Amino acid sequence: MTEVERGEIRRHMQERLACLRGRLENADLFPLSCADENELASRVSELAMTLALRKRDSGLFSEITQALRRVEDPEFGLCTRCGEDIPKARLKAHPTTRLCLDCMREMEETQRSARAC
Numbered sequence: 605m606t607e608v609e610r611g612e613i614r615r616h617m618q619e620r621l622a623c624l625r626g627r628l629e630n631a632d633l634f635p636l637s638c639a640d641e642n643e644l645a646s647r648v649s650e651l652a653m654t655l656a657l658r659k660r661d662s663g664l665f666s667e668i669t670q671a672l673r674r675v676e677d678p679e680f681g682l683c684t685r686c687g688e689d690i691p692k693a694r695l696k697a698h699p700t701t702r703l704c705l706d707c708m709r710e711m712e713e714t715q716r717s718a719r720a721c
């Protein structure tokens with residue numbers, strides 16, 4: 605991976621972190637008290653969805669933060685299984701990935717057949 609590519613992926617991750625931070629800080633956790641039962645039920649289900657999204661966002665936030673620390677590592681961008689370069693497009697879409705697409709598919713296949721037993 606060239607320094608330019610590394611910089612591009614680093615910038616991309618920083619932008620995603622900024623976006624996630626904005627969403628996490630601005631999540632609308634409105635008060636639940638409400639006289640109307642139907643309205644209350646609807647607010648509860650909205651709140652559950654908001655909380656699920658926050659959980660996903662905060663998980664992603666910490667994964668990207670860790671990936672951002674690894675980006676300076678000379679091994680960053682190499683598949684941890686086969687050692688080949690992970691395509692830049694894949695790293696941009698999934699900056700936390702440590703596997704190339706072939707290895708990920710093989711691993712999923714192995715997991716699927718292990719579950720089938």
Ligand SMILES: [Zn+2]
Nearest residue numbers: 683686704707
């Ligand atoms: Zn691989």
